[in-house]
Amino acid sequence: MCIYVRDLKKAMGFFSDLLGTHFSEPMERHDVGMIMSYSPTGLTLAAPTGPDSFVAKTIERRGEGVAIVAFKIPDIEEAAAHMTSRGVRIAERFSVGGVGNVEGVASHPNDTYGVMIDLNEYKEEHPIYSAMQEK
Numbered sequence: 028m029c030i031y032v033r034d035l036k037k038a039m040g041f042f043s044d045l046l047g048t049h050f051s052e053p054m055e056r057h058d059v060g061m062i063m064s065y066s067p068t069g070l071t072l073a074a075p076t077g078p079d080s081f082v083a084k085t086i087e088r089r090g091e092g093v094a095i096v097a098f099k100i101p102d103i104e105e106a107a108a109h110m111t112s113r114g115v116r117i118a119e120r121f122s123v124g125g126v127g128n129v130e131g132v133a134s135h136p137n138d139t140y141g142v143m144i145d146l147n148e149y150k151e152e153h154p155i156y157s158a159m160q161e162k
Contacts, residue, residue: 028070029063029095029145031082035074039064042072056123071095095133095143103148107132110146115139 032038039050043066050064050072060080063073073094075083085094100106107117116135123129128150136143 028093029073029097030070030092031086031094032072032074032091033086035062035064035072038072038074042066042070046070058121071097093142094136095145097131097145097147100146100148103130103132103146106146106148110134110144115144118143 030038035053043049046066046068048066048068048070050066053062053064055062055076057076059082060076061073061082062076063071065071073082075081075086077083082094107120110132111117115138117132118135119133121129121131121133123131129147130150131145131147133146134144
């Protein structure tokens with residue numbers, strides 16, 4: 028799950044205290060103008076890097092809150108075809124190196140009850156998986 032926040036460091040402190048967890052060092056996605064941090068609980072926090080970014084515009088329209096629910100899937104092409112066959116538009120196709128080398132698609136939130144659904148095929152182990160194994 029990904030929560031869009033205005034202030035990443037403040038949100039990291041709040042959720043660390045609330046959930047008794049910690050977060051990874053922030054990682055920037057220059058292509059969409061966001062900076063993200065992951066926790067071993069599976070929670071991702073994302074903040075805008077500038078006022079014109081997608082995240083900033085979403086927060087301006089809808090406020091801070093849950094924006095993305097992500098699912099690990101075995102075959103991105105099959106999953107994308109299934110999604111579109113059900114009338115769900117693909118808002119974005121993405122590839123993220125360095126975070127499990129992810130190939131993914133994101134639904135248009137207007138087609139999925141206001142939440143972006145990310146379908147992710149991991150080419151290697153994602154750091155969240157390793158973190159979740161911590162005791």
